[in-house]
Amino acid sequence: MNFSIDWLSFFVLEQIDDEGTKQVRMSKILSHNEYEQSELKTFLDGEFTKIAKRKVEKNPLHDAAATKLGQFILEPGHPLDSNPNYGLFKRLLHSTAKEDIKSHSLDLLQSYVKTPQVRGGVLIIVKAKLDKLDDSFLFLLKCDFEQKTAVITDENSLISNVEMAINAKNIKSIMYPFMEEEGMVDIYHVKIHQFSHARYFEEFLKFIEYPRTITEIVSQEVISLAKQHIEYTFPEDSPQRQQEEEEIELIAASPKRELAEKWEHETVMEAMHIITEHQPEIELKFKLDHLQVRAMLSDYGTQMNIAKVNGRYVVVLEGDALQFEKGFSPVEFLKPKSLHELVDDIERRAKEATIHPGYQGNGAEETSSMEVASALAPSDDTPPW
Incomplete structure (x- = not known):
């Protein structure tokens, strides 16, 4: 050319x-x-x-x-x-x-x-x-x-x-x-x-x-689906419906939002399939406290799931391989627990945190480093640090 x-x-x-x-x-x-x-x-x-x-x-x-x-x-x-x-x-x-x-x-x-x-x-x-x-x-x-x-x-x-x-x-x-x-x-x-x-x-x-961006199109489609869900779920002119419609308008106008906890998993999956059928490359990005999560919207329900344990959110990511880049960390040597063990640990930590506010999440209440050092005697399989 x-x-x-x-x-x-x-x-x-x-x-x-x-x-x-x-x-x-x-x-x-x-x-x-x-x-x-x-x-x-x-x-x-x-x-x-x-x-x-x-x-x-x-x-x-x-x-x-x-x-x-x-x-x-x-x-x-x-x-x-x-x-x-x-x-x-x-x-x-x-x-x-x-x-x-x-x-x-x-x-x-x-x-x-x-x-x-x-x-x-x-x-x-x-x-x-x-x-x-x-x-x-x-x-x-x-x-x-x-x-x-x-x-x-x-x-x-x-x-x-x-x-x-x-x-x-x-x-x-x-x-x-x-x-x-x-x-x-x-x-x-x-x-x-x-x-x-x-x-x-x-x-x-x-x-x-200039045409609308994909982000704008998807956002508008999500709001449209939410309004359809409200119309289907709540009677016309009911206070609940009016409240839901007002909340949707607030969500649509907010640059940052928290999990609304309004739809069941099956409803979210149905809406996700409607959107990804036309826009398969749509990203899904959110923060869990300080953790950044970035995936494709189509990953939800398969490789990425969200749950709740004792009032705290849990994000489960699933895949065939874990890759690390730029710099080493001890995590790279991990032998992963089974999912059941991990869920048990999460539930145990959540319960302990409720009972003992000073609980650090490692199985013991907060103590001084001197007390920990004197109480623990090294065993044969203790790492050299």
């Missing part, structure tokens, strides 16, 4: 005050032949193919995904031309005369520099064609200036600091139209790629919307 450059607009943006005001320090329009003979060709070599091939999910897992698909916002019954962002992209794609290229590129530039969090750097607008096909594509590339960049000089000065340096590895990009695969384009969608937490392109393209 190779792209042939029709023309390229190059702008250097400079921040001139502490308030973030930008000005254009340098600009140039390059034709196909001028681009082929320029250093920019070497700098951008392979970048267009990389952008086109970069994978993007229609519904990203979370909002912080680096690559997204944007869709032009349209009022019902209105054509694509009614969208200002589409209109600007279309004018650039149809520009062939140098004056038109410059005029429409400046329109895009002026709109871009009004975005609040835009940093100084290089903005490159490119019209390119895919070899062997007639489809034209618009690429918008942004390279922020690199901080503290230097080149090696000689034995006397060692290095020379470089101002306004750019790096192809950190290019933010827009590609329009979206190419689903070679030879198949979608004029309703724009591919956007940006690593930065500051969403320059999302703020810049005000008339483009």
Whole structure:
């Protein structure tokens, strides 16, 4: 997959005050032949193919995904031309005369520099064609200036600091139209790629919307299932139903939640199967006190289960192999107990903790280290520590 450059607009943006005001320090329009003979060709070599091939999910897992698909916002019954962002992209794609290229590129530039969090750097607008096909594509590339960049000089000065340096590895990009695969384009969608937490392109393209994330879709589906369960379980207009509905709304609006303890295991399994049938890769993450647990939602009920023993939660993880990484610990030498022994231990510790608040969970009440040392005599099978 190779792209042939029709023309390229190059702008250097400079921040001139502490308030973030930008000005254009340098600009140039390059034709196909001028681009082929320029250093920019070497700098951008392979970048267009990389952008086109970069994978993007229609519904990203979370909002912080680096690559997204944007869709032009349209009022019902209105054509694509009614969208200002589409209109600007279309004018650039149809520009062939140098004056038109410059005029429409400046329109895009002026709109871009009004975005609040835009940093100084290089903005490159490119019209390119895919070899062997007639489809034209618009690429918008942004390279922020690199901080503290230097080149090696000689034995006397060692290095020379470089101002306004750019790096192809950190290019933010827009590609329009979206190419689903070679030879198949979608004029309703724009591919956007940006690593930065500051969403320059999302703020810049005000008339483009983004699909819901998988996390949002699943959350909404869970709330919908919960409401269905309430409707099925409680009589209409009953106080219990009203209370349950209010609690569900609170849960939906809370960033952190505790185990609600409302559904039986079978109900949870049924809801889990409904969700994972459409979204098999959904993760399940939660904390048990200070312990982080991360699994797939589909693991629940098989490789991961939750129980309760004397008021305390127990998470049971099941698998064929345990692997350790980075650094050794004594746990790696463990001969595991049977599950029945472990459950007995958990129940015993819970009971002892209820009877003796000072109980430490190791079978004895809290005593001083001197008392323990004098009371224990080493036996033949005692470890040497």
